[in-house]
Amino acid sequence: MTDSLNAKPLLKAIGIRKTFGGGKGLFGLGPRRAPTPVLHGVDLIMGPGEVTGLIGESGSGKTTFGKCLLRIVEPDSGTVELEGRDWLAVPRNGLQAERARYQMIYQNPYACLNPGLTIGAHLRETLKVFRGVVGSEADDLVVRELRRFGMAEKVRSYPGELSGGEKRRVSVARTLLTRPSLVVADEPTSGLDASVKADVLDAMLQARDVETAYLFISHDLDVIRFVSDRILVMYRGRIVEVMERERIDPELPHHPYTVRLFEAARADVPTQEEIDARQGAELRDIDLSQGCSYRPLCDIWHGAGRPEGPCTTDLPGLLQIAPNQTVACHVMQEEAASVVAPKSSDPTSSLEVPESPERSGNIEESTS
Ligand SMILES: Nc1ncnc2c1ncn2[C@@H]1O[C@H](COP(=O)(O)OP(=O)(O)O)[C@@H](O)[C@H]1O
Ligand code: SF4
Ligand SMILES: [Mg+2]
Numbered sequence: 001m002t003d004s005l006n007a008k009p010l011l012k013a014i015g016i017r018k019t020f021g022g023g024k025g026l027f028g029l030g031p032r033r034a035p036t037p038v039l040h041g042v043d044l045i046m047g048p049g050e051v052t053g054l055i056g057e058s059g060s061g062k063t064t065f066g067k068c069l070l071r072i073v074e075p076d077s078g079t080v081e082l083e084g085r086d087w088l089a090v091p092r093n094g095l096q097a098e099r100a101r102y103q104m105i106y107q108n109p110y111a112c113l114n115p116g117l118t119i120g121a122h123l124r125e126t127l128k129v130f131r132g133v134v135g136s137e138a139d140d141l142v143v144r145e146l147r148r149f150g151m152a153e154k155v156r157s158y159p160g161e162l163s164g165g166e167k168r169r170v171s172v173a174r175t176l177l178t179r180p181s182l183v184v185a186d187e188p189t190s191g192l193d194a195s196v197k198a199d200v201l202d203a204m205l206q207a208r209d210v211e212t213a214y215l216f217i218s219h220d221l222d223v224i225r226f227v228s229d230r231i232l233v234m235y236r237g238r239i240v241e242v243m244e245r246e247r248i249d250p251e252l253p254h255h256p257y258t259v260r261l262f263e264a265a266r267a268d269v270p271t272q273e274e275i276d277a278r279q280g281a282e283l284r285d286i287d288l289s290q291g292c293s294y295r296p297l298c299d300i301w302h303g304a305g306r307p308e309g310p311c312t313t314d315l316p317g318l319l320q321i322a323p324n325q326t327v328a329c330h331v332m333q334e335e336a337a338s339v340v341a342p343k344s345s346d347p348t349s350s351l352e353v354p355e356s357p358e359r360s361g362n363i364e365e366s367t368s
Pocket of ligand 2: 256292293294295298299300301311316328329330331332
């Protein structure tokens with residue numbers, strides 16, 4: 001994490017946890033629903049105007065994390081500071097007044113567009129509600145904004161007359177009209193074909209104010225690489241790797257899960273379901289109540305013959321293994337430490353706990 005971030009963060013979220021379920025059904029009736037822990041203590045620090053990518057397979061908790069940051073979903077625990085304020089202390093009835101500055105672009109923005117309103121009317125309404133701008137000043141701003149997105153001629157069109165890519169651009173234009181300081185963009189290009197995707201991304205990044213920061217959520221590593229200053233990799237509600245732009249290179253060492261995501265972006269690698277099916281009962285026997293939760297899929301651990309050791313006993317925390325790169329992996333951490341202080345050449349020695357790894361500073365893993 002860069003010093004500038006630590007000096008003046010826009011957002012500082014530490015130890016965010018969320019579990020769904022666990023209560024009774026509606027009106028306290030019905031059986032108790034099984035609790036589903038989704039976030040296990042996630043940290044994120046962002047500076048103004050930065051783009052942080054959040055990547056992970058479907059179901060890993062990315063959307064829930066984005067919603068927790070904006071309090072669209074309330075986190076169970078953790079702290080969130082936004083522009084120096086304790087964001088979780090803002091009363092719920094005070095949140096609406098803050099929505100203009102902290103926005104979410106949803107995975108399916110179509111639902112937010114009223115089919116009976118023209119595009120111009122949508123944008124004018126946003127200006128009125130969030131910035132109090134009306135009349136000819138609003139008309140001018142709307143046209144200028146649409147022009148930035150290459151859509152000035154669509155001001156009188158209805159949502160039903162636009163293509164998928166155009167609707168996305170309208171949704172982004174509307175978000176940026178409020179001059180937000182933080183935008184959580186949740187899969188804003190999913191389902192678009194490649195050329196439209198590039199157009200939408202370009203529009204998003206070009207049209208923003210310099211101070212607008214994005215948390216850019218996607219399972220598409222190509223998209224994330226294109227836009228991000230920094231990438232967080234999430235696996236089942238835990239961040240397993242953080243890399244700054246210069247480390248976003250598949251040729252460099254990465255957490256085995258990140259490697260899998262890089263490979264998935266380039267070739268036809270098996271999905272998690274296919275691997276589960278192939279390894280079958282053998283994988284289901286693995287006790288994940290302790291040790292590294294990535295173990296069932298980990299090529300390093302399987303390749304080493306699934307040894308007992310730190311991988312099976314200790315949840316790895318995020319530690320720095322290179323400048324601007326932290327990973328949650330015992331083996332990679334020990335390898336990084338051994339570059340400083342060489343150890344035995346026995347290949348299984350890398351499955352021992354590192355003796356004195358360097359803490360990454362602001363990000364430490366929790367133990368549940
Ligand atoms: N409101 C909810 N109630 C219960 N479970 C939920 C809710 N929202 C998300 N989940 C569960 O949380 C997990 C993570 O979901 P999500 O954050 O949407 O993941 P991602 O965005 O990475 O695909 C999933 O198992 C999902 O079913
Ligand atoms: S800690 Fe062990 S099981 Fe987990 S990712 Fe690293 S090598 Fe694999
Ligand atoms: Mg999602």
